[in-house]
Amino acid sequence: MDVEKLYLTLNRILDTHEIREIGLLPYQSTQSDNEYCPFLLIGSNLGIPLEYVDKIYKHAHGIFMNVRGGDNIKSNETVNLLKDSTRCLVIINADCYSALNTRKKLIIDNYINPTNELKFIDLLFTFPKHTKQSIIWFHRKWVILRIQLHLSSNDISQWQHEINITRRVAELYPKNYYAWTHRHWILLKITTDSIQSKSFFVNELKIMKIWVQNNISDYSGFQHLQRCLIRLSQCYDNSFSDFYGISRKDILKKININTQLQNRDSKNSSDSDSIVSLWYKEIQFTKDLILRYPGHESLWYHLRFLSFGWIWLKLSGYLNNLIEYNFNDDGEIDENNNSISSITKKWPESENELEFSRYCINQVDLLINQDNDVRFESMVNQKQNALTYELWISELNDRTKKDTKDLISKLAEISIDSNYYIVQNKKYSS
Numbered sequence: 001m002d003v004e005k006l007y008l009t010l011n012r013i014l015d016t017h018e019i020r021e022i023g024l025l026p027y028q029s030t031q032s033d034n035e036y037c038p039f040l041l042i043g044s045n046l047g048i049p050l051e052y053v054d055k056i057y058k059h060a061h062g063i064f065m066n067v068r069g070g071d072n073i074k075s076n077e078t079v080n081l082l083k084d085s086t087r088c089l090v091i092i093n094a095d096c097y098s099a100l101n102t103r104k105k106l107i108i109d110n111y112i113n114p115t116n117e118l119k120f121i122d123l124l125f126t127f128p129k130h131t132k133q134s135i136i137w138f139h140r141k142w143v144i145l146r147i148q149l150h151l152s153s154n155d156i157s158q159w160q161h162e163i164n165i166t167r168r169v170a171e172l173y174p175k176n177y178y179a180w181t182h183r184h185w186i187l188l189k190i191t192t193d194s195i196q197s198k199s200f201f202v203n204e205l206k207i208m209k210i211w212v213q214n215n216i217s218d219y220s221g222f223q224h225l226q227r228c229l230i231r232l233s234q235c236y237d238n239s240f241s242d243f244y245g246i247s248r249k250d251i252l253k254k255i256n257i258n259t260q261l262q263n264r265d266s267k268n269s270s271d272s273d274s275i276v277s278l279w280y281k282e283i284q285f286t287k288d289l290i291l292r293y294p295g296h297e298s299l300w301y302h303l304r305f306l307s308f309g310w311i312w313l314k315l316s317g318y319l320n321n322l323i324e325y326n327f328n329d330d331g332e333i334d335e336n337n338n339s340i341s342s343i344t345k346k347w348p349e350s351e352n353e354l355e356f357s358r359y360c361i362n363q364v365d366l367l368i369n370q371d372n373d374v375r376f377e378s379m380v381n382q383k384q385n386a387l388t389y390e391l392w393i394s395e396l397n398d399r400t401k402k403d404t405k406d407l408i409s410k411l412a413e414i415s416i417d418s419n420y421y422i423v424q425n426k427k428y429s430s
Helices: 003-016 050-068 076-092 097-108 114-124 128-132 134-148 156-172 177-189 195-214 219-236 248-256 266-292 297-315 350-370 377-396 401-414 418-429
Strands: 021-025 040-042 045-049
Touching (some): 003 045, 050 076, 076 097, 076 114, 097 134, 134 156, 134 177, 156 195, 195 219, 219 266, 219 297, 248 297, 297 377, 350 377, 377 401
Antiparallel strands (some): 040 045
8 A cells, every 4th residue: 555645644634533542453444345445443433553663754754854954944744744744754753852852842832732742742641552662651740831831820720630640650560650650740740729629639649549549559649649648737837848759867867866746826727637647648548558468568568658758757747746646537637536546546655656567577477376377478579678677767766776687587587588687686696
């Protein structure tokens, strides 16, 4: 089939139809009455026969290179050739820098509407392999910033569309680093000084709680949930610091110099209580998941983050001089309930965190003692993760050298990284 006809037919389809999904087909259309043959067009879905992909790409690339180097780059004919050729190039190869840079120039010169460009990128993301190309995500971010020159930076509807795109992409291609990074960036672009913003962060946190329950091993989701916690906390108190980048050494230094707790005045007490409630409920939620789904390292790493955050809350004065709160089922502070019965509901002080870790270890040992044949990998991993968490808490709170050495010895016995802990054990013994 004539490659020129293929190229023109593909562009005609894209110009005259609102295509919402595109894919490659191992065959060509066999419909005799199909005016777009060999392409298959069903509703808003377009199928491109795999055997013609290379031909279309080479033809579009040839047109692009000839036109791009021409003198009359501003003529309507040249602009149309650039728009059509770059579109075909990017559909087939989303990592084509030259084509995307040319489309940026066309946007700057008002030959391409940036809103339409976002819709085009939405179409590209229906190709699972395109969602893993960093350059197309950077292009999308550039287009969004271009649109923002004329729109409010707090247009929640626009950001909600971006969230929906990243959510769909994450389902197409799990553990997609660029999609999650883009989603983190969206959170930072939304201000924290309006009711709409707060509602957005609350909803995003709820969505992520559902996501992590369905994707326990995907730490990407937990990282985004952590950023939601921080941004929602900043809605309650804009002075709440983003402690990403603060190391354990920084925490120890702050503890060792006996930093005085800040006293929150009465008008901010309700906001402080809301922040404490938010983090406390997340710690409970995570511990429940750890007990329900034993052996998942991602859950324990998330608990580390929360424990780190809890210490940061204490050092920043949000815990009101360590007065323990109790919460009812709605997560509000309950002044009438003075008992906390569950292991997951204990106040997240270091001793209670160590108690939770030991409880998990005892549960594993009890199960193994009841049945000597039980050697499930998840049980072994649960014990190792609990010991590692206990070691982390111990070092964070500067416990005795003997406690730390005992934990490292236990890890050296069961860990798949036993050599590492054996070396660490020798350091403590010397």
